[in-house]
Amino acid sequence: MNLQTSLLLGAALLSSSVWAQTPTPTPNPEFDSCLNALRAPARAAGVRDDTFAQHTQNLAPDMSVIDKLNFQPEFRTAIWDYLAGLVDEERVAEGRAMLTRHAETLARVSEKYGVDPATVVAVWGVESNFGQ
Known part of the structure; x- marks a missing residue:
């Protein structure tokens, strides 16, 4: 697994500052596509499918991060x-x-x-x- 994949996987699975836990996330095809693209590298890194699903099932993008990026x-x-x-x-x-x-x-x-x-x-x- 390369560094970029590792960073993306880590961000998707661990970063509470970028992704907000919400009970009913709004459908977001781009975000879903991103998560789906991370499944194979996660599996290759030893993350079981059920573990991946458990930690990503209620994730939704937190678009307020984009506004914060603009004030760097x-x-x-x-x-x-x-x-x-x-x-x-x-x-x-x-x-x-x-x-x-x-x-x-x-x-x-x-x-x-x-x-x-x-x-x-x-x-x-x-x-x-x-x-x-």
Whole structure:
């Protein structure tokens, strides 16, 4: 199973912030199609059909998430102001340290997924301040 499939499966099955439990979900063919597309990868990952059904039977898309996505700072702030708040000497130094500390793992990630280690570390730093 690739990373994208794993992330989609995890989001569908585990993320209560994206999917709302509702007693009578409104029919949504696109969402149903998405869930159906996840059945085979879930099965391949060892998730039984009854378990998949149990955890997806009352799911419905929470469209308020889309509105929240539109208010992310990278879409609301001028690019140079946004970058100035993210990139400083401390974060760059921490990123360099993470490149060194996790060089072996980052090399494997780069080999498997074709993503440069510096790019992985940059996204890691921006999105989670290196897990902090």
